[in-house]
């Protein structure tokens with residue numbers, strides 16, 4: 001290969017390359033999301049999703065804290081810390097984590113059970129832990145690039161709000177407030193993260209690494225839904241994972257069952 005072939009892509013072409021990864025690999029294409037958003041999930045499939053997605057929610061601020069612990073630039077820390085604030089919030093008002101537990105309650109689950117993390121599928125735990133470790137251990141550019149799946153998240157959040165409101169009795173503005181809030185929070189995060197990656201990936205090697213990081217992250221998301229499908233749509237619940245009937249607040253009239 002000639003030296004000239006090693007030139008980095010232009011900013012616009014590199015941006016297109018990143019967007020293409022989303023088109024081809026983002027988890028909005030996964031059959032579980034199609035099932036969830038079109039009202040085909042049973043109440044227990046919805047509960048299984050809420051129990052398992054908790055693992056992701058609870059680890060996101062931990063991965064952001066791991067990322068921040070590596071930054072020696074106060075300005076970068078200042079920008080990044082709003083991600084932790086979005087999820088943790090203050091004692092009184094709470095944040096995304098508390099909103100997720102409001103969703104748990106709306107689908108009939110005991111929020112304390114969900115927050116305990118007991119019952120999370122092993123594959124989900126492995127996938128999410130791999131993301132936290134990736135962000136802790138890999139170059140900063142790769143760590144930021146991995147967060148860029150959020151470029152594709154507002155579309156899936158909007159689809160989810162619409163689909164859940166249409167098809168499930170538990171869905172209302174309170175139970176879905178997590179997703180409503182993410183619509184604005186994610187835009188702010190992506191604007192910063194995307195510019196960081198476009199600015200810092202100034203060689204073809206770095207662009208390749210950033211694209212690989214984003215691809216890895218799509219795998220983290222996809223693997224969680226594969227596990228959910230295998231466990232709860234196909235009925236192969238692994239030892240130790242949540243079983244229908246566990247962790248409920250006993251209000252069977254909920255969830256349009």
Ligand SMILES: O=C(O)c1cc(C(=O)O)c2c(n1)C(=O)C(=O)c1cc(C(=O)O)[nH]c1-2
Nearest residue numbers: 060146147148149150152153156157182221
């Ligand atoms: O519902 C979704 O499909 C979805 C996807 C993603 C994502 O693409 O990683 C995130 C979220 N939601 C989300 O709510 C969220 O807070 C979030 C943070 C991050 C991240 O990598 O830092 N991704 C996501």
